[in-house]
Amino acid sequence: xxxxxxxxxxxxxxxxxxxxxxxxxxxxxxxxxxxLKVMEEMGYTPxxxxxxxxxxxxxxxxxxxxxxxxxxxxxxxxxxxQELRNYDYDVLLxxxxxxxxxxxxxxxxxxxxxxxxxxxxxxxxxEQTREKNRYIAEAAEKxxxxxxxxYLEAENVYCALCDDADALYRVTKTYLNAGKRxxxxxxxxxxxxxxxxxxxxLQAYEEMGLKCRKNQIIIQDGxxxxxxxxxxxxxxxxxREEVIVTADDELAIGAVKYAKSLGIQIPGDLEVVGYNNxxxxxxxxxxxxxxDNKLEYSCMNVVNVLMxxxxxxxxxxxxxxxxDLAVRGTTSxxxxxxx
Amino acid sequence: xxxxxxxxxxxxxxxxxxxxxxxxxxxxxxxxxxxLKVMEEMGYTPxxxxxxxxxxxxxxxxxxxxxxxxxxxxxxxxxxxQELRNYDYDVLLxxxxxxxxxxxxxxxxxxxxxxxxxxxxxxxxxEQTREKNRYIAEAAEKxxxxxxxxYLEAENVYCALCDDADALYRVTKTYLNAGKRxxxxxxxxxxxxxxxxxxxxLQAYEEMGLKCRKNQIIIQDGxxxxxxxxxxxxxxxxxREEVIVTADDELAIGAVKYAKSLGIQIPGDLEVVGYNNxxxxxxxxxxxxxxDNKLEYSCMNVVNVLMxxxxxxxxxxxxxxxxDLAVRGTTSxxxxxxx
Numbered sequence: 001x002x003x004x005x006x007x008x009x010x011x012x013x014x015x016x017x018x019x020x021x022x023x024x025x026x027x028x029x030x031x032x033x034x035x036l037k038v039m040e041e042m043g044y045t046p047x048x049x050x051x052x053x054x055x056x057x058x059x060x061x062x063x064x065x066x067x068x069x070x071x072x073x074x075x076x077x078x079x080x081x082q083e084l085r086n087y088d089y090d091v092l093l094x095x096x097x098x099x100x101x102x103x104x105x106x107x108x109x110x111x112x113x114x115x116x117x118x119x120x121x122x123x124x125x126x127e128q129t130r131e132k133n134r135y136i137a138e139a140a141e142k143x144x145x146x147x148x149x150x151y152l153e154a155e156n157v158y159c160a161l162c163d164d165a166d167a168l169y170r171v172t173k174t175y176l177n178a179g180k181r182x183x184x185x186x187x188x189x190x191x192x193x194x195x196x197x198x199x200x201x202l203q204a205y206e207e208m209g210l211k212c213r214k215n216q217i218i219i220q221d222g223x224x225x226x227x228x229x230x231x232x233x234x235x236x237x238x239x240r241e242e243v244i245v246t247a248d249d250e251l252a253i254g255a256v257k258y259a260k261s262l263g264i265q266i267p268g269d270l271e272v273v274g275y276n277n278x279x280x281x282x283x284x285x286x287x288x289x290x291x292d293n294k295l296e297y298s299c300m301n302v303v304n305v306l307m308x309x310x311x312x313x314x315x316x317x318x319x320x321x322x323x324d325l326a327v328r329g330t331t332s333x334x335x336x337x338x339x
Numbered sequence: 340x341x342x343x344x345x346x347x348x349x350x351x352x353x354x355x356x357x358x359x360x361x362x363x364x365x366x367x368x369x370x371x372x373x374x375l376k377v378m379e380e381m382g383y384t385p386x387x388x389x390x391x392x393x394x395x396x397x398x399x400x401x402x403x404x405x406x407x408x409x410x411x412x413x414x415x416x417x418x419x420x421q422e423l424r425n426y427d428y429d430v431l432l433x434x435x436x437x438x439x440x441x442x443x444x445x446x447x448x449x450x451x452x453x454x455x456x457x458x459x460x461x462x463x464x465x466e467q468t469r470e471k472n473r474y475i476a477e478a479a480e481k482x483x484x485x486x487x488x489x490y491l492e493a494e495n496v497y498c499a500l501c502d503d504a505d506a507l508y509r510v511t512k513t514y515l516n517a518g519k520r521x522x523x524x525x526x527x528x529x530x531x532x533x534x535x536x537x538x539x540x541l542q543a544y545e546e547m548g549l550k551c552r553k554n555q556i557i558i559q560d561g562x563x564x565x566x567x568x569x570x571x572x573x574x575x576x577x578x579r580e581e582v583i584v585t586a587d588d589e590l591a592i593g594a595v596k597y598a599k600s601l602g603i604q605i606p607g608d609l610e611v612v613g614y615n616n617x618x619x620x621x622x623x624x625x626x627x628x629x630x631d632n633k634l635e636y637s638c639m640n641v642v643n644v645l646m647x648x649x650x651x652x653x654x655x656x657x658x659x660x661x662x663d664l665a666v667r668g669t670t671s672x673x674x675x676x677x678x
Contacts, residue, residue, distance in 0.1 A: 068420065071408075071413070074407055074413030077407050077408075077413075078407040078408040078434050081432055091432045092429055093402075093416070093432040094430075113429065223621075224621055224622065257624070282562075283563065283620075284624065285595075
């Protein structure tokens, strides 16, 4: 028997039961009485739940993100905060930057603050070596850690992600099926999510028994202008593709600007697909077709996972959702079969 | 005598003195000894500073913002968090939305969490009536409140802003001096900052002894596409301007898309000026000329003000900085005199 039984029996949410136990004033007196009555009937006293429900805890979750001014991460933080607030949890925000040393320090800081859990927002937190991920696994010995859009195998570490590999696979497959062969994959990094995107791209080629040339894959960090210039440089060497699929919208906008610079028509001569379905894609001309990784949904998953862990529920180590595609002006192909 | 004397005498920052007093491990042993020696020489013991330095406090600042996924606010949160972290303060983030009732509740929540101060990020927190601002003034009776980019007159409320009126005045004046008369001001709201922008626009007309028609001012909230359609509708009624100055970059991008739709050349037939100098402006075509309200600098001011208040320093109720202009492809006029 657990908290779920109480919420089910009382016909209220787990958050409401939690609020009753925490003496939160937001609960109506009628609801409070109903919940307490159910508990009594079931032979429970609030103390039974005390540990699992976060009594005597800080009711605070630490969110670590590289940079909250990044539009993808900013949106994630917004959804996470809103969702955690629904369960009366506070958010302690840490903008860690990308340096491993600093991240390790921030984790120590959050542990010293006795937060109830840590959310790592962004797959860039998962490093390539076990050694560098050790501080995360060690933190998870004390409190649950949830990784948004990354994957790390360790006890008490949970991951909520979008199936990035599948999304890139489907986009690429659609173009290959339509007879396009010169497709460029433009990625930003070899983070977990970056690697997954690239592997989805490659899988589509493989499945069709087609060969993907080495220069069809570029992994390059840079501003919009830097990406534009990189592509202009390639084009001047005679390397041009018919389709550019990317790992984020800024890369895609770089591609749109490259086309503009050289008078290449979009989507006539070149099709471009972004990733993240961010507001940036609505600003460029034409507007960006972009993979919608349903960030709000992933953030809800992160918080759901945490609440289940807090209440000693069974939680899978990895929760994966499928992406959608927001089709706009930079593509003319029919994606209907693929999405 | 105060903490500044110690930091000056020891030749270290106030943050370092604070760290020494808080037993923070980030300080080298040599520095620690130096600071403690200065304190001894000056006849101080750490306890003297205890209250002012946040000992026995939560060392936590609450940040309230409407929506952290808004690119302007997301950037503000990033700078504020980084700056507060330098002083070993944690950030409790609250995304309040735009409903007054919810904001009031969030403020109560933060007070109940015993945060050391509250930062209201965005001028939309300041309401038109004294009644609706009362909860802010009442909170300020307990802890300092700093408003970023808004103005509210109340005891223990401090404001750090950019001179938005002056920025719009200078942009508009430059165009009037160049002989342009048909200038549209496109604002989003009548928040404190919104009103200031409009008044700067009007002041430029007034000073030149020129008349500004009523339909040269539009205050309209809406998405990029909605703003585009609004301007298309006006143009079809025969109302077209040579210049559109705006209160934010999204409005300006709406204007760029309107021009694109009707085949109006930018900057040949129409010049457009954005506001906030956000990343969005780098995504559109041509790239946006935009007022740079130096958000990072304002955020530094917010935190400086707070640290002074914590240490019982003298702090002006209002700290104002001047804007710059990032000149890009949507304008051809020479702003050099004005900026």
